Amino acid sequence: MTERELARRARHRLAVLRHAEEVSGNVAATCRYYGISRQCFYTWRRRYEAEGLDGLKDRSSAPHHTPHATTADVVEKILWLRRQYHFGPAKIAMYLHRYHDVAISTSGVWRILKKVGLNRLPASQRYKRRSIRWKRYEKQRPGHQLQVDVKFIEPLGQSGRKKRYYQYTAIDDCTRLRVLRAYPRNDQKTAIQFIDYVPSKLPFAVEQVQTDNGQEFGQAFHWHLLDKGIGHVRIKPRTPRLNGKVERSHRIDSEEFYRLLEGQVIDDVNLFNSKLQEWEDYYNYHRPHGALAGQTPYERLRQKAQDPLS
Incomplete structure (x- = not known):
């Protein structure tokens, strides 16, 4: 409340006190007229007699002592x-x-x-509400399905002819364990190279991979997975929500990883992958995940190993 508003309320209370003295000559009648209690009237009068007009201003209602206040x-x-x-x-x-x-x-x-x-x-960070809500699902077995997608990376601090990078991401539908790798190209050969790299980073076998309909996940990639004994399904066109876990993880990358790299010069893919590896380890082993009730992906994996039905 502003000082001007405090002064206005104080003058109103002074008018109530003067009404009892100069108009009604009766405290009870004045209280009925203004709709206040007599206890409130006498409190104002005592404060006015002791401190003048300043005594009629609103005072802080905060307690004098708060032992449980946040430090x-x-x-x-x-x-x-x-x-x-x-x-x-x-x-x-x-x-x-x-x-x-x-x-x-x-x-x-x-x-x-x-x-x-x-x-x-x-405004750029707020969650955009949608008129249609989708039910969250989760596979119950680690490795049952991986969601795989590609994120284009804007050049970081480069000048002159800028290099392009592409972050390939695989996330386990059950545990949210992720595998990240940066490449200077985005084609089927690169996607096959990444999917061959993924099993070496995961402590369980992969049964199925789900991707969007990008050109990097074309027929050569599809048949390569089938030759390895891994299923491959594509989501319905123009429905990225069906790959929601990997899409959401890319948003986390932008908010918690790439935003903190602003101003750094990264013009080498090996350096880029070194940074990504640090972030991958933090995400998998240390970062509490909201969808996992505060567990890390690795803690969820251990829980599933001990109790598959959890």
């Missing part, structure tokens, strides 16, 4: 995660519990963000 260092961590990674309240609460042993509710995180005006993300 400043925790608030600082919350704000850093919000500004640095654009995490939502639930993800921030997961990170604090996992890495700092701080237990705070999702609503508590939201109230802190609301207080400092960070409860709404920048």
Whole structure:
């Protein structure tokens, strides 16, 4: 509330006090007229007699002592995660519990963000609501199906003739374990090279691969998978939501990995793959996943190994 509004409310209360003295001559009648209690009237009068007009201004209702208030260092961590990674309240609460042993509710995180005006993300980062909702599904067995897709990478800090890179991504439908690799080309030969690389990075056999209808996943790629004893299915054209897990993981890459590489010069595919490997390891072994109730993909894999029906 502004100082001008506080002064206006104080003058109104002074008018109530003067009404009892100069107009009605009766406190009860004045209280009925203005719709206030006599206790409220006498409180205003005592404060006016002691402090004058300033005593009639609204005072803070905050408690004098808050032993359970969130400490400043925790608030600082919350704000850093919000500004640095654009995490939502639930993800921030997961990170604090996992890495700092701080237990705070999702609503508590939201109230802190609301207080400092960070409860709404920048327009470019907000979730776009859709009129049609889709039911989330999940395969129950690791390796039952991999979703594979390609992400075009904008040149990072290069000048002159810029090199193009393509991030090939495979994500296990059950555990969300991912395999990442960058290549300077995007064709069937590269896709076959990537799909031959994937099994060496996964601790389980792959039964089926799901892709979109891109030219890099054409007939040569299809028959190569069948020769390896792996099934290959393509999603319906113009329905990227059917490859939703790998599409969502690419959005995470943009928000939490590539955004932090801005300003760095990466003009060598080996250096690019070195950075991607660091990010892949963090994603698989350390990053809590919202869809896995805060588990990492590797923790979900261990859980499935112990209890396949979980």
